[in-house]
Amino acid sequence: MLRWHGMRGIASVPSYVIMQPTTLCNLDCTYCYLPLRAVDRKMPVEVAAAVAETVNGWAADVPRFSVVWHGGEPLAAGREHLGALMDPFRGVEHHVQTNATLIDDAWCDFFVEREIKLGVSIDGDAVRTAARVDRGGKPAYDRIRHGIDKLRRRDIPFAALCVVSAPEPGLGTELYAYFKDLGCHALGINVEEQEGVNRRPNEIDGAAIRRFWAELTAAWRADPVIELREIEWALWYAAGVLDGTADDRLPRRIDPIPTVTHDGSVVLLSPELAGFHDERYGDFASGNVLATPLSALLDRVTEAPAGWIAEYLVGVEACRASCAYFGFCGGAHAANRYFEHGRFDGTLTNHCRNSKISLIEGVLEYARG
Numbered sequence: 022m023l024r025w026h027g028m029r030g031i032a033s034v035p036s037y038v039i040m041q042p043t044t045l046c047n048l049d050c051t052y053c054y055l056p057l058r059a060v061d062r063k064m065p066v067e068v069a070a071a072v073a074e075t076v077n078g079w080a081a082d083v084p085r086f087s088v089v090w091h092g093g094e095p096l097a098a099g100r101e102h103l104g105a106l107m108d109p110f111r112g113v114e115h116h117v118q119t120n121a122t123l124i125d126d127a128w129c130d131f132f133v134e135r136e137i138k139l140g141v142s143i144d145g146d147a148v149r150t151a152a153r154v155d156r157g158g159k160p161a162y163d164r165i166r167h168g169i170d171k172l173r174r175r176d177i178p179f180a181a182l183c184v185v186s187a188p189e190p191g192l193g194t195e196l197y198a199y200f201k202d203l204g205c206h207a208l209g210i211n212v213e214e215q216e217g218v219n220r221r222p223n224e225i226d227g228a229a230i231r232r233f234w235a236e237l238t239a240a241w242r243a244d245p246v247i248e249l250r251e252i253e254w255a256l257w258y259a260a261g262v263l264d265g266t267a268d269d270r271l272p273r274r275i276d277p278i279p280t281v282t283h284d285g286s287v288v289l290l291s292p293e294l295a296g297f298h299d300e301r302y303g304d305f306a307s308g309n310v311l312a313t314p315l316s317a318l319l320d321r322v323t324e325a326p327a328g329w330i331a332e333y334l335v336g337v338e339a340c341r342a343s344c345a346y347f348g349f350c351g352g353a354h355a356a357n358r359y360f361e362h363g364r365f366d367g368t369l370t371n372h373c374r375n376s377k378i379s380l381i382e383g384v385l386e387y388a389r390g
């Protein structure tokens with residue numbers, strides 16, 4: 022097996038920061054992992070200002086630094102409040118991941134004025150999007166499309182994020198055609214994960230998920246007008262295998278991906294761990310930006326990883342030593358290990374079978390076919 026040199030230890034500067042402007046979401050999707058989505062805990066402006074003190078310095082040193090607003094539903098924080106949270110940041114690119122149901126003309130003005138990059142969550146047509154419902158259990162599809170239509174009328178670019186739960190034959194082809202028609206410039210596919218409060222099992226037949234990825238690759242190759250995140254990423258890695266540069270594909274160190282929750286707590290590596298508590302690991306937070314600058318907090322963790330983060334690094338090394346897919350995957354996310362295994366030092370999860378291993382094998386299946 023190749024010896025992989027990427028993903029050794031955690032970087033002290035991230036490539037992006039995730040912010041939780043509110044815990045609240047106006048929807049109640051059946052596969053949602055968020056524990057506090059029914060309650061409205063808004064982030065105070067002091068928290069955003071404390072994060073900006075560190076982030077503005079990082080952003081000054083690189084061409085692009087992203088601040089990703091990801092709730093709950095970020096638009097449920099209200100325009101005025103979300104704007105006040107964004108105001109302390111300088112030189113960053115703001116991203117908002119939204120369920121689109123609250124988008125109206127005033128939100129479109131807000132997105133244009135602030136040059137916000139948008140991601141919209143939708144799983145295909147009304148039948149495929151059936152898991153996205155409101156608190157009364159009513160389908161949200163029409164409201165999602167209404168919000169997207171507002172964006173389209175204003176020529177506001179958006180990416181789409183689609184959750185796939187049951188990859189039946191024909192779904193890859195169908196989804197690619199749907200999203201081409203929807204008008205998004207990029208598409209990400211998340212195979213449903215067993216994490217957070219979503220305890221639905223995610224064991225999917227290997228042949229079915231490989232066929233899904235192969236079909237999606239074929240549909241995209243026939244008309245590659247949308248950036249297709251997972252497929253392009255797998256092809257980029259495959260090109261590296263062919264020309265002998267596969268070991269250069271992974272970052273040298275793990276991106277800490279700080280998630281700053283509504284109250285200023287910082288959860289590293291996996292936003293999905295925010296809001297959870299475990300007898301062994303506590304609340305997974307590495308500190309709070311109201312008490313410690315984000316840069317100092319990261320320096321402390323990266324110099325001397327402890328607790329669940331140290332255990333996660335053991336798991337990454339176990340992956341490096343045992344898995345043929347490490348050069349592509351880099352050990353995957355901490356939350357998948359925790360929510361599937363109950364700890365962080367294991368290796369193979371259903372998430373990596375569905376979204377890493379079968380993805381590579383599906384793309385190869387397409388190439389062989």
Ligand code: SF4
Nearest residue numbers: 340344350352353373
């Ligand atoms: S595919 Fe799974 S086992 Fe392999 S490196 Fe990734 S997380 Fe580890």
